[in-house]
Amino acid sequence: MGKRLGKGGFGSVYVGVRKADGKEVAIKRAERNHHDKYISIPGETQNLPLEVALMKMVSRPPRCENVVQLLEWFETSRSFILVLELPNPCMDLHRFCKQNNLRRLAEPVAQKVIRQVVQAAQHCHVRGVFHRDIKPGNILINPDTLEVKLIDFGCGELLKNEPYSDYSGTCFYCPPEWHLHKKYSAAPAVIWSLGIVLFELVCGKLPFKSKEKIVDGNLRFVSGLSHECCSLIMWCLKRQPECRPTFEEILNHRWLK
Incomplete structure (x- = not known):
């Protein structure tokens, strides 16, 4: 083990x-508690800690290069230890946007x-x-390459068709239906968070900083953005x-x- 990358x-x-081949990895140590949820995933009988199970599900081949890979995991009496892929060089997107007073990204980069x-x-x-905490x-x-990887499934949950009645992500990225009805569906909630992230990338700030403003939904864009960029953000933040x-409609x- 080397230096600490982060704490939460x-x-x-x-x-x-990794001693076997010298590969540089990230080691995440999560404290155990009596509220920890265990599930079994399709094709396996072993009960796994929820975060481990979710990461195994997204790491199975064919894998996505934009999702960080779980390499190994261990369980001790006091913690779970996840060994994860560590891109090099890398930094989180929040820090990347703030470096050199950049704050907002040019549209081609975004x-x-x-x-x-x-x-x-x-x-x-x-x-x-x-995932439930895309930010x-x-x-x-x-x-150097602008390649990105989604990390941290600690707030995640199994996908289901029924509405969710609890929220464990970051409040600035939660959808208005949660504040209005205390229920939300997975896919529209993810699309909302993607809209928030895109606004943040091109405007250099969050669009809403309170639940009242999330519900009101009034967007104030910075000057100079293309009409197409603004229309996509407004669509995601309906x-x-x-x-x-849908994901396909965004990509198209x-x-x-």
Whole structure:
């Protein structure tokens, strides 16, 4: 184990080196508690910690290059230890946008980034996984190539058709239906969070900073954005969940073409 990369409510993440081949990895150590959820995944009988199970589901081949891969995991009496792919070089997208006072990304850069994030979210859904916390802090980017990877499934859940009645993601990215009805469906909630991320990338700030403003849904764009970019953001941030686009419709939108 090497230096610590980050610390949060979940535990800590460290740089590590795999002895077998010298591969650099990330080691995530999550504290155990009596609320931990265990599930079994299709094709296996073993009960796994929820985050481990979700990561195994998205890491099975054919894998998506835009989702970080689970390499190994271990369980001790006090914690779970996940050994994860570690791109090099990389930083989280929030830091990337803030470096050199950049704050907001040029549209061609934002296009390349958000296309990959949408592909990562779509891959999760195809695999039956609801990430539930898509935000710049959970997206790694290679500053040289602009390749991105979605990380941190600690707030995730199995995908289901029924509405969810609990929310464990970041409040600034949650959809208005949660505040209005205390229920939300997975796909429209993810599309909403993708719209928030895209707004943040091209405007350099969050569109809404309170639940009242999330419900109101009034968007104020910075000057200079293309009409196509604004139209995609407004589509993703429709108040009515059923009016938001699908993953395919985002990827086929004229702004991303």
